[in-house]
Amino acid sequence: MSVAIIDYGAGNIQSIHFALERLGVSATLSSDPETIQSASHVIFPGVGEASSAMAKLKSTQLDTLIPELVQPVLGICLGMQLMCNSSEEGNTTGLGIFDTEAVRFTTTRNVPHMGWNEVKGNGVLFDKIPNDIHFYLVHSYYAIPNENTVGHCLYDINFAAAMAKNNFYGTQFHPEKSGAIGEQLLQNFLSL
Amino acid sequence: MLTKRIIPCLDIKDGRTVKGVNFVNLRDAGDPVELAQRYAAEGADELVFLDISASEEKRKTLAKLVRDVAQAIDIPFTVGGGINAMDDVGILLDNGADKVSINSAAVRRPVLISEVANRFGTQCVVVAIDAKQIAAEWIVHLVGGKVPTERKLFPWAQEAVARGAGELLFTSMDHDGTKQGFANTALRQLSETVTVPVIASGGAGTMQHFIDTFVEGNADAALAASVFHFKEISIPELKHELRLHKIPMR
Numbered sequence: 185m186s187v188a189i190i191d192y193g194a195g196n197i198q199s200i201h202f203a204l205e206r207l208g209v210s211a212t213l214s215s216d217p218e219t220i221q222s223a224s225h226v227i228f229p230g231v232g233e234a235s236s237a238m239a240k241l242k243s244t245q246l247d248t249l250i251p252e253l254v255q256p257v258l259g260i261c262l263g264m265q266l267m268c269n270s271s272e273e274g275n276t277t278g279l280g281i282f283d284t285e286a287v288r289f290t291t292t293r294n295v296p297h298m299g300w301n302e303v304k305g306n307g308v309l310f311d312k313i314p315n316d317i318h319f320y321l322v323h324s325y326y327a328i329p330n331e332n333t334v335g336h337c338l339y340d341i342n343f344a345a346a347m348a349k350n351n352f353y354g355t356q357f358h359p360e361k362s363g364a365i366g367e368q369l370l371q372n373f374l375s376l
Numbered sequence: 377m378l379t380k381r382i383i384p385c386l387d388i389k390d391g392r393t394v395k396g397v398n399f400v401n402l403r404d405a406g407d408p409v410e411l412a413q414r415y416a417a418e419g420a421d422e423l424v425f426l427d428i429s430a431s432e433e434k435r436k437t438l439a440k441l442v443r444d445v446a447q448a449i450d451i452p453f454t455v456g457g458g459i460n461a462m463d464d465v466g467i468l469l470d471n472g473a474d475k476v477s478i479n480s481a482a483v484r485r486p487v488l489i490s491e492v493a494n495r496f497g498t499q500c501v502v503v504a505i506d507a508k509q510i511a512a513e514w515i516v517h518l519v520g521g522k523v524p525t526e527r528k529l530f531p532w533a534q535e536a537v538a539r540g541a542g543e544l545l546f547t548s549m550d551h552d553g554t555k556q557g558f559a560n561t562a563l564r565q566l567s568e569t570v571t572v573p574v575i576a577s578g579g580a581g582t583m584q585h586f587i588d589t590f591v592e593g594n595a596d597a598a599l600a601a602s603v604f605h606f607k608e609i610s611i612p613e614l615k616h617e618l619r620l621h622k623i624p625m626r
Binding site for chain 1: 378379381446450471472473494495498499500543571
């Protein structure tokens with residue numbers, strides 16, 4: 185197994201790196217197309233602001249590379265949102281993998297939605313994971329559920345907590361920060 | 377349902393955990409990485425590390441500690457104490473911190489909040505506010521609560537959020553170290569003033585105090601140090617008790 189973590193200068197990528205290390209997997213942080221293409225699994229992390237993250241992807245042509253990848257790809261948090269058609273954040277055009285859009289919470293409750301919330305998940309990512317278990321989330325925008333949605337979460341509205349389409353997967357929550365349950369999800373992804 | 381969070385706080389001096397009573401009389405409460413792992417395993421929802429050491433070397437020491445912690449634990453953690461500039465923030469986040477907590481520097485130069493938020497996102501900016509009630513006003517204090525300012529808690533909280541704080545950590549210096557409960561009246565007012573999560577800090581002594589700060593104070597999270605370090609309250613028992621009181625817990 186050779187895991188590549190896409191390093192495009194967007195936020196905290198050490199967390200996922202360390203989480204994989206705890207699973208005994210030594211991943212490579214890289215923005216090099218060949219390294220990413222030749223990996224068995226690709227993780228596309230991201231925190232921060234959508235339009236500047238997208239600009240960084242474009243400047244290295246990763247925006248065209250990512251949708252063409254054929255191995256399992258896992259977008260986390262902003263990574264998952266950038267895999268959608270668009271994000272309201274900074275009027276950003278996304279990678280168009282998941283046919284939906286990311287929009288800002290309009291709730292009167294606190295934004296960001298920050299902390300541990302229950303996710304109803306199904307499919308391979310949630311193998312051996314009980315339903316309605318808590319994952320850690322921190323985000324102000326959310327993806328509107330569509331036919332690719334395999335995990336649902338409720339914060340006034342129902343939003344996409346996890347997505348899957350062909351070889352592409354995404355989680356709005358941070359598996360690398362979600363304790364033993366998050367570790368199981370990462371293991372499920374790595375066993376694909 | 378989004379749960380309320382229990383956050384052990386580790387005050388760090390020269391790489392070790394200490395806890396001040398009213399910010400003085402420090403006692404050694406152990407190795408930070410070991411404690412962090414213990415808390416994560418016991419069900420802590422997040423951790424906060426506050427570096428209170430003053431040496432020139434501390435930035436380097438702290439970066440290494442942050443890295444050690446990030447490698448060892450699988451829950452989110454915040455690092456604060458002596459963060460003065462963007463460079464400080466970058467080093468901590470690069471080493472695996474999820475959020476940084478900015479206190480005095482944000483008061484001295486509020487634009488720092490926006491700079492960090494714009495560069496790294498609001499989700500990683502915690503503005504910590506130490507305040508003390510003086511003649512019925514909550515006055516913001518600096519440098520671990522030693523220096524009073526002209527700022528008042530509620531307007532400052534609003535400004536910090538407007539500038540990009542994703543979360544507030546409010547410590548009542550009148551309550552900190554007393555073990556008599558959190559500043560719930562001020563906390564409730566704070567939660568009604570801002571639209572970001574508020575962490576209650578200062579005053580935890582019993583499990584009832586946690587119930588009170590979630591119910592009466594409407595806090596999103598409750599932070600405590602010594603009651604956890606000295607095993608006066610166990611996190612699994614605390615969470616069990618909170619669940620019995622219908623407070624959503626992980």
